[in-house]
Amino acid sequence: MLFPRRTAYVLIALLAAGVAEGLSLTALLPLLSTAVGDTANSEVGRRIVGGLRSVGIEPSIGVMLLIIVGGMIVKSLILLLANRQVGYTVARVATALRLELIDALLASRWQYYLRQPMGSLANSVATEALRAANGFEHSVTVLALAIQVMVYGIVAMFVSWQATLASFLVGFVMLRLLHKLIRATRRAGTKQTQLLRLLLTYLSDVLGSVKSLKAMARDNVADAILRDQTRQLEKATRREIMAREALMALQEPLLATIIAIGLYLALVLLDLSLAEVMVMVFLLTRLLSLLNKTQRKYQNLAAQESAYWALRTAIEEARGAAERTTGTREPTFQTGISLRNIDFDYGAKPILAGLNLDISVKSFTTIAGPSGVGKSTMLDLLCGLAEPKSGEILIDGIPLREINPRGWRRMIGYVSQENILLHDTILSNIIVGAPDLVEADAERALRQAGAWDFVSALPEGLNTIVGERGGLLSGGQRQRIAIARALAHQPVFLLLDEPTSALDPESERLVCQTLQKLAQDLTVVAVSHQPALINAADNTYTLLNGKVERLQRSSEVENASDIRSVSRKEASSASR
Numbered sequence: 001m002l003f004p005r006r007t008a009y010v011l012i013a014l015l016a017a018g019v020a021e022g023l024s025l026t027a028l029l030p031l032l033s034t035a036v037g038d039t040a041n042s043e044v045g046r047r048i049v050g051g052l053r054s055v056g057i058e059p060s061i062g063v064m065l066l067i068i069v070g071g072m073i074v075k076s077l078i079l080l081l082a083n084r085q086v087g088y089t090v091a092r093v094a095t096a097l098r099l100e101l102i103d104a105l106l107a108s109r110w111q112y113y114l115r116q117p118m119g120s121l122a123n124s125v126a127t128e129a130l131r132a133a134n135g136f137e138h139s140v141t142v143l144a145l146a147i148q149v150m151v152y153g154i155v156a157m158f159v160s161w162q163a164t165l166a167s168f169l170v171g172f173v174m175l176r177l178l179h180k181l182i183r184a185t186r187r188a189g190t191k192q193t194q195l196l197r198l199l200l201t202y203l204s205d206v207l208g209s210v211k212s213l214k215a216m217a218r219d220n221v222a223d224a225i226l227r228d229q230t231r232q233l234e235k236a237t238r239r240e241i242m243a244r245e246a247l248m249a250l251q252e253p254l255l256a257t258i259i260a261i262g263l264y265l266a267l268v269l270l271d272l273s274l275a276e277v278m279v280m281v282f283l284l285t286r287l288l289s290l291l292n293k294t295q296r297k298y299q300n301l302a303a304q305e306s307a308y309w310a311l312r313t314a315i316e317e318a319r320g321a322a323e324r325t326t327g328t329r330e331p332t333f334q335t336g337i338s339l340r341n342i343d344f345d346y347g348a349k350p351i352l353a354g355l356n357l358d359i360s361v362k363s364f365t366t367i368a369g370p371s372g373v374g375k376s377t378m379l380d381l382l383c384g385l386a387e388p389k390s391g392e393i394l395i396d397g398i399p400l401r402e403i404n405p406r407g408w409r410r411m412i413g414y415v416s417q418e419n420i421l422l423h424d425t426i427l428s429n430i431i432v433g434a435p436d437l438v439e440a441d442a443e444r445a446l447r448q449a450g451a452w453d454f455v456s457a458l459p460e461g462l463n464t465i466v467g468e469r470g471g472l473l474s475g476g477q478r479q480r481i482a483i484a485r486a487l488a489h490q491p492v493f494l495l496l497d498e499p500t501s502a503l504d505p506e507s508e509r510l511v512c513q514t515l516q517k518l519a520q521d522l523t524v525v526a527v528s529h530q531p532a533l534i535n536a537a538d539n540t541y542t543l544l545n546g547k548v549e550r551l552q553r554s555s556e557v558e559n560a561s562d563i564r565s566v567s568r569k570e571a572s573s574a575s576r
């Protein structure tokens with residue numbers, strides 16, 4: 001149950017509102033009896049009149065009317081408060097579900113996170129959370145209406161228990177008969193949840209790669225698939241609307257039939273007084289229309305419910321894939337990092353096999369090797385985003401799995417291969433996620449990354465918006481901002497994945513110089529094919545067949561193909 005205390009307050013308030021309304025209604029019978037002058041015929045009426053007199057109230061028509069109106073006003077006030085509370089709780093529910101999902105995902109293992117389509121996440125946070133919160137509202141309303149039905153039922157019992165029971169029975173039959181429509185709505189709701197997820201997942205993928213598709217005039221392929229999914233969604237929505245409207249349409253004639261039966265029972269078979277019959281008609285009409293309303297709200301709940309369960313499943317799955325943070329030791333980085341006999345695979349595909357590597361602090365290392373050989377995976381292992389299948393990663397001689405992973409990562413500066421920036425200012429992109437960083441840190445980092453010249457020349461400087469995924473900047477500019485982001489918090493271990501692949505020779509030379517200078521105080525590991533970067537490094541390794549080989553440089557490497565041919569020659573001579 002979500003927010004049990006808030007929900008309990010709401011339900012108590014709704015119950016109080018129901019009781020206030022019920023009490024005001026008890027005055028209806030004596031009022032009508034007095035009005036039509038047949039008090040003597042009504043047992044209940046007599047009792048209520050007696051009760052009022054015993055507390056010193058003369059039950060005149062004016063007093064009765066006052067009781068009815070007063071009760072209704074009290075009920076409305078309580079309902080206003082309760083409904084306001086429901087509204088607030090709905091907003092809270094949506095926020096809580098969104099945060100729960102985002103927190104669970106961010107705390108999940110990197111490999112699990114990688115498999116999550118971003119469109120599906122966006123859908124969960126936007127539409128599913130909202131639909132689930134609306135579902136919560138409908139469920140509270142269903143409960144509130146059920147309480148009102150009960151109160152009306154009790155009051156009606158005082159007037160004629162036979163007629164009340166009979167109408168409850170018929171009401172129950174009516175609910176059963178229409179239940180099929182609720183089931184259809186639930187099915188349509190589940191379908192919509194599935195389709196919306198698919199649609200948004202696909203949409204975000206297509207939009208992510210729209211440039212190349214558009215450039216080749218192949219965006220109509222995406223169009224056709226999207227149109228097909230939208231059409232299916234429309235069909236499911238139509239089914240839901242049909243079931244909702246059918247329920248509305250069928251309720252009216254059924255209600256009229258039941259009231260006619262009630263009237264017949266009251267007037268012909270039970271021989272009730274006119275006042276009693278009038279009250280009964282009023283109460284039963286109200287009771288049965290309340291029952292109908294309850295069923296309609298329940299139908300709305302059935303349509304939204306699947307969003308809540310889809311969201312819950314996503315949260316539970318992400319929680320199940322939470323990163324195991326068994327390590328508690330605070331990290332130090334005084335001597336260096338060693339990889340000992342590392343094996344790693346993605347399922348059936350072995351990537352690293354018996355890899356050994358020592359990196360001492362305050363050094364600059366580059367790792368080269370053919371595409372897809374596992375260089376980025378090595379960086380993932382170094383920052384603890386992936387765990388080796390066997391072997392040990394030692395930091396100052398202490399196994400990484402014994403070290404607090406967040407503590408270790410706080411010491412790392414990381415530049416990934418895809419420099420996707422946030423749609424925000426350059427400043428925000430650099431200090432993101434580190435609340436203690438200020439503008440001066442960003443400026444220092446931008447200077448180090450060789451980006452200050454172009455940033456300070458922009459009319460808005462640090463406050464320039466970089467556009468969706470950084471799209472308003474050039475590839476090289478994005479790359480330098482990403483390097484600045486990694487340097488802003490002054491890490492001691494800097495990991496860079498192809499950091500200069502999009503830079504012109506001059507910018508690359510600046511970044512190489514920066515990295516050389518930085519390596520006097522911190523440890524730099526860069527994955528790269530760029531000769532300039534490789535020449536700038538103290539040590540270069542090539543990764544091949546799951547192991548690294550040190551590249552002995554007799555002369556400066558002139559281009560990337562040299563590195564690969566050297567590494568292949570070395571690898572083949574090693575295997576011989």
Ligand SMILES: Nc1ncnc2c1ncn2[C@@H]1O[C@H](COP(=O)(O)OP(=O)(O)OP(=O)(O)O)[C@@H](O)[C@H]1O
Pocket residue numbers: 111114346351370371372373374375376377378417
């Ligand atoms: N999350 C993953 N699940 C399954 N396989 C993966 C995953 N990530 C990478 N791989 C596979 O593992 C291999 C190594 O990938 P990795 O990204 O480490 O290579 P790389 O040497 O950095 O390549 P490149 O130079 O092209 O960036 C690749 O063949 C890739 O297909």
